[in-house]
Amino acid sequence: MAGYSAAFLKDIERRIDNGSLKVAGGTIKPSEINPQTAAKKPNNAVENLQALGRMNPGRMNKTEAAYAQYLDALKACGEILWYEFECxxxxxxxxxxxxxxxxxxxxxxxxxxxxVKGGHAFEDSIVKLKGANEKFPWPFYLVRKAKGGGWNITKVGNKSQLQTWAT
Incomplete structure (x- = not known):
């Protein structure tokens, strides 16, 4: 799981061990794990980690909220006329x-x-983005926070000329 610090992963493991982290299917406590069958269960660590970042529809996470502020600035400057979140x-x-x-x-x-992607972009989200780019007529952009501030905005696919913005 590249992209996540060792401290973050250790904290997740600690929270699972002490039962304070709810994962798909309920709360897991070490006392509820049967050692006879534990090895036979599939490892759902990636799915559980993905579930941590999911928000209710229509609610922005911190990265999306910061990008909305950036879009507000572009709107004030006249670079864009309009934007809408999850419309x-x-x-x-x-x-x-x-x-x-x-x-x-x-x-x-x-x-x-x-x-907008705040951290590691999982393969399924990139596949969907590329599929949408092939099916629909407007350009799609992958937006990530740039190191040192600003945004890296990369055009997906090759509908016209591939371009990357660095702000």
């Missing part, structure tokens, strides 16, 4: 959907979809 849910396949983090209208009137 569009795209159907990629029968049981696969993708909710756009920020739908943005540039001052030219062009629409863009911005996907």
């Amino acid at each position: 569009i849910k795209l159907r990629l396949a029968d049981s696969s959907h993708y909710t756009v983090d920020f739908f943005v209208m540039r001052s030219s009137g062009a629409l863009e979809a911005h996907e």
